[in-house]
Amino acid sequence: SRPSTARRLSGRRHFTDNSKSTQHSCLLFTTNVRIIILGERIQRGLVIYICFFKGADEDLVPKIVNVLLNVKLSEDENGEYVSVLDLPGNVLIIPQATLGGKLKGRKMQYHTNIEKEKGMELYSQFVSLCEKELAANPKCMEAGVLVKHGTYGNRQVLKLDTNGPYTHLVEF
Secondary structure, eight states, X not given: OOOEEEEEETTEEEEEEOSOOOOEEEEEEEEEXXXXXXXXXXXXXXEEEEEOBTXXXXXXXXXXXXXXXXXXXXXXXXXXXXXTTXXXXXXXXXXXXXXXXXXXXXXXXXXXXXXXXXXXHHHHHHHHHHHHHHHHOHHHHHHTOOEEEOOTTSOOOEEEEEEEEEEEEEEO
């Protein structure tokens, strides 16, 4: 748990987070994903919802890509847990600013999220690195693995058939 300090302002209690900023990625293993807007279908693979917080920079993106593509979440035909690279499986990347929300009273606030322009740059770098990693993997190339992604800053409608619930929140 992260340390915080409380201070009083106009009779209300406000909390200031004293810890280092983290980045959130939410992983969802899925058997079938369809992006309704684009009408494209992605079979078995990984859905990554990602939110960049203030303080994130270009040096963090390769670490995030490495961890998310290599984490062993998927079961192969033998029941062994393998990464999406070893499966091989498709990847759907969705920018999800609401992962950075903090509840304040009865409203959500997003003050810890990165500025939109910087977030767009980091998201683009993240997608490109994921595509490069999957293209460089022989199993993924042979299987014709797809990397699909949502658009940064736009509403997106998804239909998911999941093998779960099976969702993990990963902080960097």
